[in-house]
Amino acid sequence: MLKRRMVFYRWSSQDSDKVFDPHDVVRDLYARLQADEEAGILDSGDSTVAVIPIEFADKTRPVRLQLLSLRSAGRLPAKWRPDAPLDSIPLLEGEYSADVTHVCIWADGIAGQEYHANAPRLNRLSFFLRRKLGVRTQFDPLYNPDMFDRLERLRGRLRSVHITLVNPHYAHSTDRSGAFGELIPAVFGSRAPSLNVQLGMGRYGPRDRFLDAGIEDAVFDIAEHAHEQVDRMVVGGINPATGKSERVDLLNERVQIERALPEDSRVNSIPESSVAFDAIEEARTELDGSALIERSLQAQAVHK
Structure with a gap:
């Protein structure tokens, strides 16, 4: 089992002429990926990010996507063990190592992320959306009200x-x-x-x-x-x-719920995707029940 935090954000559009609609934007990305498989990758020079649409058709449910922080062979750390010299980690041309996180985005301005130490943050998602799709949005972490x-x-x-x-x-x-x-x-x-x-x-x-x-x-x-x-x-x-x-x-003050998630059957460093998405949605339901998200939104509004 993998320990993960389900952390939550408030998203907001930053361009009144092109309002961020998560379902429409992810549908647009999906269409671009059908024509060009590289459309979901952004290399900014210092880092590389990929976005994989998972579910976006039903507007009554949150968008589901995977956000990946990628490293090519030239950016990988070395492989080591006590009885052997340092060696490279083999990757084929076009392959990357990937730190993966699962993200849900609701139409009502809330987003949730399956968070771990190496997870790419949602500021990378907003950077990707701006550079690749021309959509300006911002993800603000939600914090405990006090x-x-x-x-x-x-x-x-x-x-x-x-x-x-x-x-x-x-x-x-x-x-x-x-x-x-x-x-x-x-x-x-x-x-x-x-x-x-x-x-x-x-x-x-x-x-x-x-x-x-x-x-x-x-x-x-x-x-x-x-x-x-x-x-x-x-x-x-x-x-x-x-x-x-x-x-x-600030990290420990975020609105969050910790969960233990089962490992993916093929990649034991990431959770099984459908379970991770379900855990985010279940955490949102629990937090709505205690009104913690609402109180967090009200508290942060005072400091805007």
């Missing part, structure tokens, strides 16, 4: 921030790159394949020293308005009410 309030309590007393972007191009290619520019050295730009930024006052320094206002403003701007572009974001500071250190980890 997350932003707990983050707000640390304002003025931030001591650390840890941000990871797998592909900085996603941040620099948007209109909201100013906040990232405060934290990411301009010399790297979007040419670096990944960035891992850690800023802090040190564990053993005075507890009354905090990150400066410019960095703090950038951190809160990203947390409130551009969190879909980061793969990891952990903020630490001092809660003035208690005088104690607190950490807010």
